[in-house]
Amino acid sequence: MTAKLTRLSFLALPLAATMAFGAATTVHADDWQPTSSVEFIAPANPGGGWDTLVRTSSRVIQEEGLAERNFAAINTPGGGGAVAWAQIARDAGNPHKIFATSPPIILVPLAGTSRYDHTDFTPIARLITDYSIVLVPADSEYESLNDLMEAMAANTSLSVGGGSAPGSMDHISIAGLASAAGLNAADVNYIPFSGGGEAMTNLMGGHVEAVITGAGEAAGQLGEGSDIRALGVSAPERLGGALADIPTYLEQDIDYTFDIWRGVMGTPDMPEEAVAYYENLFAEMLETDGWADARDQLGWLDAYQTSEEFGDFLDAQKEQFSEVLSELGLLGD
CATH class of the missing domain: 3.40.190.10 (Periplasmic binding protein-like II)
Structure with a gap:
């Protein structure tokens, strides 16, 4: 493997994203609110990174009184995320279902073990770096x-x-x-x-x-x-x-760093007003004291991106990871 891979950073600098966070999004979501509990899916068993993000976010949203409806943490393990993605993909347009995401949404499809990739879903917001x-x-x-x-x-x-x-x-x-x-x-x-x-x-x-x-x-x-x-x-x-x-x-003396971004996505073709609601909700969450306490305890860094910014970032990640998997001989057909 080349030195290029050993020194590769897998995330744009968190500082740049955090600068964008201050502005957050100017879209208002006053026209839509959840009418039932929101299914917040961790595509893995309890105890992993997706699960930690889902449960931490749901708890802070509840404790800070940011949403009138409950955010229900649901674990759907299997296939490195592929089982959950397949289920979510069949629920197009559902505004009451969101899921935690991170590099596997790019890597697993590239390796050929999921028919669904990030382009099949709706980006909502990138939240943190782990x-x-x-x-x-x-x-x-x-x-x-x-x-x-x-x-x-x-x-x-x-x-x-x-x-x-x-x-x-x-x-x-x-x-x-x-x-x-x-x-x-x-x-x-x-x-x-x-x-x-x-x-x-x-x-x-x-x-x-x-x-x-x-x-x-x-x-x-x-x-x-x-x-x-x-x-x-x-x-x-x-x-x-x-x-x-x-x-x-x-x-x-090992010249290597690796960043794990984590964020939230929604069902395919999620209505724009629902995307705006969640986008604003998570921007507000990242400004609370409850979130700051949890973030610091977990060693996370805020790295907020809006829906549009997150979508562009995911496209760039696909190009980057395609090169990495090719060098490892793990790129799927």
Whole structure:
């Protein structure tokens, strides 16, 4: 793999997006309000990054009194997101169904394991940036990322689990890390699970040697007395909150960062007035104290984009990820 891939940042700089956040959207959604509970879907099992975003957002919206109707968190696991996407795609025009999204909405279709991609759905807003984190059991022999990389180089069967499908986000993240550390990325023994929660369960069960997942979803499970330990985080500098003591890859002389954007999309052909309602709702949510507290605890960074901006961003991500998967030999037909 080329140096181009090892240094690739998978997200436009959060600062630029945050500058746009101040303006948010000028569209008013006064003409439409939900008339029933909103289904807010996490396309994976509980405990993963999508699930964390859905439940955190739903809680803040409720606690801050931002919506009159309930936002019901629903888990629809399978296929790295493909099962949920297929169900949502059949519900075109439904203004009461939204879902959490992140790079797999681009990567899974490119790898050929979903017939639906981002163009089949309605972009609502990009919300935050998360980062990858490498975890091992608390009693693991690996004390640093370099220890783990050396072990992977010596034993290509050493397994690293992740909460996304082959060729998707966690796989790309660990492959890039391995390449930056001097390994052949294609030799990484990546074991896919249906979400970050299941990946960490298998880590504790001794079924994989390490796990790569979103830093935000791991934050609540780290700390004194935890059964897991973090070796490194893919951010350009140390994060705050529960993740403040975790060294970056860069600190360990591995020249690699990896950004995980997360946002919200709606059903195909969602009415414009519903899109405007949700777009404004999430812009308001990001300005609340409740959100700031949750965001900082999870190590997230605000990276708001409007529906239109998010759609353009997704198109650009498809071009970028197509190149990455091609270099890894994982681009589908």
